[in-house]
Amino acid sequence: MSAIKAEGVSKSFGKRVVLEDINLEVGGGDLFAIIGPSGAGKTTLLRILCGLQPPDSGSVAVLGERLSYGKGANLTLRRRMSFIAQKPIAFRETVRENVAYPLSARGIEGGKEVVDRALEQVRLLGLAGNPGATLSGGEMQRMAFARATVYGPEVLILDEFTAHLDPQNIKLLEDALVSYQKEKGATIVLVTHNLFQAKRLAKTTAFMLDGAVVERGETSRIFNSPTDERTGAYVRGEMVY
Amino acid sequence: MESDLLDVTFLSILVSGSATLIASAIAIPLGCFLGMRKFRGKEIVRTVTYTLYGFPPVVAGLVLYILLSSSGPLGSLQLLFTPAAMVLAQTLLVMPIVVGLTMSAVSTTSRDYTETAFVLGADGWRTARTVIHEARVGIISAVMIGFGRALAEVGAVILVGGNIQWHTRVLTTAIVLETREGDFGYGLALGAILLAIGMVFFYLMKRYQDKGMLA
Amino acid sequence: MKKIQMAAIAVAFIVVVAALWTWYFVQNRKGPIHLKLATTTSTQDSGLLDSILSDFESKYNADVEVIAVGTGQALELGRNGDADVLLAHSPSKEIDFVNQGYGLYRWKVMYNQFVIVGPASDPAGINGTALARTAFGMIYDSSATFCSRGDQSGTHTAEQNIWKSAGYNYSGISAQSNSTWYLSLGQGMADTLRTASEKRAYTLTDEATWYNIESQLGLTILVKGDTTLFNQYGVIPVNGTAHPAVRQDMAIGFANWVTSPETQSMINNYTISGHHVFVSNTDRVP
Numbered sequence: 001m002s003a004i005k006a007e008g009v010s011k012s013f014g015k016r017v018v019l020e021d022i023n024l025e026v027g028g029g030d031l032f033a034i035i036g037p038s039g040a041g042k043t044t045l046l047r048i049l050c051g052l053q054p055p056d057s058g059s060v061a062v063l064g065e066r067l068s069y070g071k072g073a074n075l076t077l078r079r080r081m082s083f084i085a086q087k088p089i090a091f092r093e094t095v096r097e098n099v100a101y102p103l104s105a106r107g108i109e110g111g112k113e114v115v116d117r118a119l120e121q122v123r124l125l126g127l128a129g130n131p132g133a134t135l136s137g138g139e140m141q142r143m144a145f146a147r148a149t150v151y152g153p154e155v156l157i158l159d160e161f162t163a164h165l166d167p168q169n170i171k172l173l174e175d176a177l178v179s180y181q182k183e184k185g186a187t188i189v190l191v192t193h194n195l196f197q198a199k200r201l202a203k204t205t206a207f208m209l210d211g212a213v214v215e216r217g218e219t220s221r222i223f224n225s226p227t228d229e230r231t232g233a234y235v236r237g238e239m240v241y
Numbered sequence: 242m243e244s245d246l247l248d249v250t251f252l253s254i255l256v257s258g259s260a261t262l263i264a265s266a267i268a269i270p271l272g273c274f275l276g277m278r279k280f281r282g283k284e285i286v287r288t289v290t291y292t293l294y295g296f297p298p299v300v301a302g303l304v305l306y307i308l309l310s311s312s313g314p315l316g317s318l319q320l321l322f323t324p325a326a327m328v329l330a331q332t333l334l335v336m337p338i339v340v341g342l343t344m345s346a347v348s349t350t351s352r353d354y355t356e357t358a359f360v361l362g363a364d365g366w367r368t369a370r371t372v373i374h375e376a377r378v379g380i381i382s383a384v385m386i387g388f389g390r391a392l393a394e395v396g397a398v399i400l401v402g403g404n405i406q407w408h409t410r411v412l413t414t415a416i417v418l419e420t421r422e423g424d425f426g427y428g429l430a431l432g433a434i435l436l437a438i439g440m441v442f443f444y445l446m447k448r449y450q451d452k453g454m455l456a
Numbered sequence: 457m458k459k460i461q462m463a464a465i466a467v468a469f470i471v472v473v474a475a476l477w478t479w480y481f482v483q484n485r486k487g488p489i490h491l492k493l494a495t496t497t498s499t500q501d502s503g504l505l506d507s508i509l510s511d512f513e514s515k516y517n518a519d520v521e522v523i524a525v526g527t528g529q530a531l532e533l534g535r536n537g538d539a540d541v542l543l544a545h546s547p548s549k550e551i552d553f554v555n556q557g558y559g560l561y562r563w564k565v566m567y568n569q570f571v572i573v574g575p576a577s578d579p580a581g582i583n584g585t586a587l588a589r590t591a592f593g594m595i596y597d598s599s600a601t602f603c604s605r606g607d608q609s610g611t612h613t614a615e616q617n618i619w620k621s622a623g624y625n626y627s628g629i630s631a632q633s634n635s636t637w638y639l640s641l642g643q644g645m646a647d648t649l650r651t652a653s654e655k656r657a658y659t660l661t662d663e664a665t666w667y668n669i670e671s672q673l674g675l676t677i678l679v680k681g682d683t684t685l686f687n688q689y690g691v692i693p694v695n696g697t698a699h700p701a702v703r704q705d706m707a708i709g710f711a712n713w714v715t716s717p718e719t720q721s722m723i724n725n726y727t728i729s730g731h732h733v734f735v736s737n738t739d740r741v742p
Binding site: 255319322421445 | 469472473476521522644645647668701702
């Protein structure tokens with residue numbers, strides 16, 4: 001069964017066509033990477049998949065329910081998903097309060113152990129009492145990861161969750177992601193610039209170019225024997241972007 | 242003279258403080274609402290609000306005098322030349338400032354925080370609360386600036402208050418009187434008290450605001 | 457934690473304001489009847505009211521709220537029923553006010569004098585001139601700087617009358633936008649005196665304000681004693697027929713009190729910097 005299903009999704013900003021007739025299926029429990037050069041429409045696609053932005057046409061279904069994009073729409077469904085933006089922001093609260101936010105938003109009281117575990121997983125327990133705004137780039141991403149996973153979403157959508165980070169932070173976050181998926185069997189969609197990261201993490205990879213999905217398939221096949229020559233050029237590093 | 246001094250000082254805080262409280266109670270929710278909502282005519286509302294920032298206090302005072310006068314439509318309320326009338330006048334002057342500044346504080350923080358709250362599973366109310374919470378530094382500034390305007394204002398309170406000793410004489414109108422009577426020194430001393438009140442108030446608010454910034 | 461702080465600040469603020477309201481009401485609980493006296497700024501600024509009103513307040517168990525404004529605004533307050541009694545110094549306007557039915561009657565209370573002041577150098581040479589209108593003519597001829605209140609106050613009205621009696625078309629003088637010698641200020645008396653002092657100009661002033669701030673000014677009295685310069689004050693209880701809120705009985709009481717022999721002698725005895733400024737002259741029929 002597919003966890004995410006996009007059908008005929010198109011999106012333009014003014015005259016610029018950003019997405020054109022995207023059809024994409026992500027299987028339940030998959031770790032799905034979307035790769036492609038800047039401007040391919042990856043971020044816009046993610047925002048549509050998690051309900052932040054409606055498509056001009058086409059539809060998206062998550063966990064079997066169609067997204068409707070209104071204010072307060074799909075609240076129950078939305079609470080089974082999560083999204084980490086490329087540049088996550090902290091609320092003006094402590095790190096602990098930030099991570100506990102999704103719980104309190106669901107009316108879940110207490111949950112201290114759950115929050116502690118989420119913080120521990122990203123090695124932020126020591127900074128739990130610090131103001132969220134004082135975190136460094138890597139710490140901020142780790143906080144955002146803990147915050148997005150603390151309530152155990154079944155679908156997790158990540159936009160460049162390790163961009164501009166140092167290797168230690170990348171390693172820490174990748175490990176956290178892998179163990180989260182293993183533990184929950186969650187479906188993960190990951191947009192990344194970092195081809196090696198896609199290779200390391202993803203079961204399935206899709207290559208996007210100019211607002212369209214050029215090719216998708218098992219990660220090893222995409223990297224080793226792409227059928228489309230543009231995919232080949234991209235994964236071999238021949239495409240200038 | 243000392244009891245007189247205490248009197249006008251207290252009355253200044255009473256009038257401007259009440260006006261700021263009442264104006265904030267109305268203007269903060271209104272500003273949040275306007276800042277978060279997208280609706281047609283929002284730009285017009287914004288422009289009108291910003292224009293009212295500079296609304297001349299004497300004009301507000303004059304309009305209010307005409308309304309509250311015994312022969313005016315609200316004359317039966319018997320509010321003219323009472324602190325209540327002064328509170329009313331300053332409320333009218335402070336309100337647009339708090340509405341406008343709250344509105345811009347909320348709408349500038351709005352998008353990122355709204356989206357973050359949204360994807361973390363907040364419903365509409367919770368999202369609104371979060372955005373307001375995030376904008377609180379700006380909202381506090383709005384209240385501070387509003388209070389400053391009220392405290393420094395003289396044109397409206399002298400018209401609807403009448404500058405009556407023991408009753409409606411506040412620091413600014415007392416300064417007008419002292420200047421007229423030629424007692425510059427005393428007028429300046431009153432001015433210093435006015436500044437001191439503002440400073441204490443701003444210091445307290447600023448301290449809180451700095452905490453709000455970081456946490 | 458932070459929510460508590462936010463609430464604490466709001467609560468503290470509310471408590472302070474509530475405490476001040478309590479203080480205000482306790483202060484004003486004494487319960488005397490409030491009488492709104494609209495008068496001119498010069499009356500208040502002279503300090504006369506401060507020195508005599510407590511007598512009225514204790515005799516009548518009243519609390520007089522003095523609203524000091526320009527003569528025009530004082531009459532307007534009476535007309536609208538926003539004041540109970542008027543003490544003004546613009547006889548013709550006051551008589552009109554009573555004739556139009558806004559006031560019950562007008563009694564003379566006292567007078568003080570207007571004097572013409574100017575720099576000691578006296579460029580127009582008016583020092584010692586007996587008649588104000590002659591002095592104004594000399595000022596006009598020499599184009600020496602003259603500062604006018606320009607605010608339609610009683611003093612300004614008196615000034616206009618002098619120009620008229622000297623044979624000038626007042627609007628011709630005041631309407632010259634490029635006039636270098638006639639300055640219409642639109643200010644109160646003390647401000648006008650100060651401006652005149654800075655500009656080494658002539659001006660017309662009441663004696664009370666003059667003696668109050670004389671020491672701060674570089675001006676001197678040049679013309680005094682012309683009976684046309686007498687500044688007559690009158691008291692008018694506002695007619696409460698149209699405005700039930702007006703405390704007419706108390707207003708009549710005030711008029712009676714201010715024209716009573718005891719008060720009249722208090723007025724005569726009042727001094728500013730050692731100068732007797734007010735002369736009581738009520739025309740009330742006992």
